[in-house]
Amino acid sequence: MSPAPPVMGGCSLLAVTQGICLVHLCVCITMISTVDSVMPVSVGGVIIGPVMQSIVGGWFLLGIPIIIFSAVGALYRVEYQLTPYMLYLAGTFVFAAVWFFIFTKYGNTCITIQPTGGNTQANLVCGIFNGMILFWLLVILGCIAGALFLVWSMKSYIRSRGETELIRFQEPYDLVASLAEDVNLDEEYKGVSINPNIAASAYMQPNYAQQFQDPMQQPVQQPVQQPVQQLAQQFPAPSQQPVQQQVQQFVQQPVYSSTPSF
16 A cells, blocks of 8 residues: 655645644544543433543543644654554544444434334434434544554655655765765876886887887887896886886887997
8 A cells, every 4th residue: 555645635745644633632632621520421322431431531631642742743754753643543443443333232312202103213213313423433433544544654755755865965975985086096096106117018019119209200110029027127217217208218228229320
């Protein structure tokens, strides 16, 4: 089952959740104000004693701080604060389902008596009144189930919103980290010390010999055939000079020039 969308018609899910909390808070206050811990009360043909009224009043009294706590959590996008309200709504649904069963079995709001039938009640009129009571109880159960679904949807929305905000806050740090890696690689590239002997040997390979010329503008025709190790031992270059100067000095040796010496 997928949660409700963040916007339903012209109302956001946050506004709907706040409205549910407000209505539920008013219901709790109203029910507490009608509780009588001394005299029994008849509701829908069912006589509710003082003890049961006190239990009902205590349950609605417990809901007041839970509703306020969850409403503040929904306003400030705190996910865990909606969990107690979801549990309270689930308990209220079970509580209402029990009362629905009680009214279905024992409830009777009909007091109509036929004028010529003694104490025989009018079945049609009584059925209409009792059906209306059960209908409104079913409506209350549906409202509680809908409120529970919407609060769960709000909780899922807060969770998904928190994950996306964490990703959004992570992007600047990832960008800084990638820039730092680029700077480190650039510094390492600039600070690498290349062995001039290896550079000279790479310079004298046949592929590179066709791309460079000696100082006399003559192409190199006789590349060195000696191994790289012997070349490095025969022509050591000072490590303090740049690689380009060392390669240029290496090229200017007589052995690499194609001009015959007299």
